[in-house]
Amino acid sequence: MSQFLPDPKRYSAIPYARCGRSGLKLPRISLGLWHNFGGIDQLENQRTLLRRAFDLGITHFDLANNYGPPPGSAEENFGRILKTDFAAHRDELIISTKAGYPMWDGPYGDWGSRKYLLASLDQSLKRMGLDYVDIFYSHRPDPETPLEETMGAVATAVKSGRALYAGISNYNAAQTRRAAAILKDLGVPLLIHQPIYNMFNRWVEAELLTVLAEVGAGCIPFSPLAQGLLTNRYLQGIPADSRASKPASFLKAERITPELVAKIQALNGVAHTRGTTLAQLAVLWLLRHAEITTVLIGASKVEQIDDIHSGLKQAPLAADELASIEKILAG
Ligand code: NDP
Numbered sequence: 001m002s003q004f005l006p007d008p009k010r011y012s013a014i015p016y017a018r019c020g021r022s023g024l025k026l027p028r029i030s031l032g033l034w035h036n037f038g039g040i041d042q043l044e045n046q047r048t049l050l051r052r053a054f055d056l057g058i059t060h061f062d063l064a065n066n067y068g069p070p071p072g073s074a075e076e077n078f079g080r081i082l083k084t085d086f087a088a089h090r091d092e093l094i095i096s097t098k099a100g101y102p103m104w105d106g107p108y109g110d111w112g113s114r115k116y117l118l119a120s121l122d123q124s125l126k127r128m129g130l131d132y133v134d135i136f137y138s139h140r141p142d143p144e145t146p147l148e149e150t151m152g153a154v155a156t157a158v159k160s161g162r163a164l165y166a167g168i169s170n171y172n173a174a175q176t177r178r179a180a181a182i183l184k185d186l187g188v189p190l191l192i193h194q195p196i197y198n199m200f201n202r203w204v205e206a207e208l209l210t211v212l213a214e215v216g217a218g219c220i221p222f223s224p225l226a227q228g229l230l231t232n233r234y235l236q237g238i239p240a241d242s243r244a245s246k247p248a249s250f251l252k253a254e255r256i257t258p259e260l261v262a263k264i265q266a267l268n269g270v271a272h273t274r275g276t277t278l279a280q281l282a283v284l285w286l287l288r289h290a291e292i293t294t295v296l297i298g299a300s301k302v303e304q305i306d307d308i309h310s311g312l313k314q315a316p317l318a319a320d321e322l323a324s325i326e327k328i329l330a331g
Pocket of ligand 1: 170228243296298
């Protein structure tokens with residue numbers, strides 16, 4: 001393993017955007033470690049992906065307690081690579097983690113209690129070898145725990161110095177408005193919301209984006225490529241090295257029906273006409289909203305990060321291109 005000397009030009013390689021009304025700027029694309037960073041994945045490929053992302057000015061890496069498999073292993077691997085490659089660059093990185101999905105047995109290893117969130121954050125810090133994370137998220141709302149308790153735990157994470165900023169993920173518009181108000185009362189502003197948002201899942205457009213603008217929080221959409229569907233990956237069948245081929249994956253091969261492939265091919269046609277890849281088109285389509293701070297991609301190969309990064313140089317989507325996309329999505 002060679003010593004990592006990051007590209008000195010990295011900070012002119014990507015635009016940064018302010019996250020809501022905070023002081024924090026994030027790169028327009030961020031890298032998530034949900035897939036391809038677990039104990040089952042090659043550590044050297046993980047290192048290559050992280051180095052390449054950082055060389056391109058991607059300063060934000062997103063994790064969660066349960067990323068793997070096995071759960072926790074993505075944080076462990078990230079911690080290893082942080083130590084060997086990024087030790088001199090901690091203050092240049094925005095590292096996030098989350099708690100909210102099942103992590104350990106018993107009543108304190110899931111959902112949104114203060115007990116779970118703070119114990120989980122301590123475990124995450126230990127796995128990554130960090131004193132603090134930059135953003136700590138409640139990973140999902142808990143219907144049985146008072147929101148005051150969950151937000152209180154997130155605020156404690158910040159006030160105790162274990163996290164710098166507060167985030168929520170998978171909260172609907174009404175829950176987001178309440179969460180932001182509770183956090184504000186506790187003196188810890190809501191920095192960011194992490195919802196799913198892509199051409200095939202547009203729930204945020206109804207109300208959430210307006211609420212985020214109202215409360216001054218940023219937005220980091222996850223699965224912007226619908227886990228790879230909105231790319232050239234599945235245009236000719238299901239490649240053996242793709243997410244849909246992996247046994248423990250959330251992207252099931254059965255979802256890739258001929259009707260869906262026809263839609264993806266039509267979208268690919270729009271991308272082709274403007275000389276872009278479908279993955280680039282899907283990211284530019286999200287960035288059309290002022291509320292979107294950064295788009296949270298996943299990647300199994302360096303070329304995928306390069307592809308999306310180079311798409312950021314392109315002109316925003318024109319009205320006729322947006323109309324063509326709408327027509328395909330409605331069909
Ligand atoms: P994407 O929708 O970006 O899917 C990533 C996959 O798309 C890659 O693994 C790769 O598939 C394929 N891909 C990426 N770029 C290209 C390209 N340029 N050309 C062709 N194929 C490409 O995101 P994810 O679903 O991975 O989610 C991103 C992150 O969001 C996660 O890592 C995690 O941090 C976060 N997340 C948060 C959740 C939450 O509840 N808060 C839930 C889910 C994700 P392949 O592997 O097949 O090569």
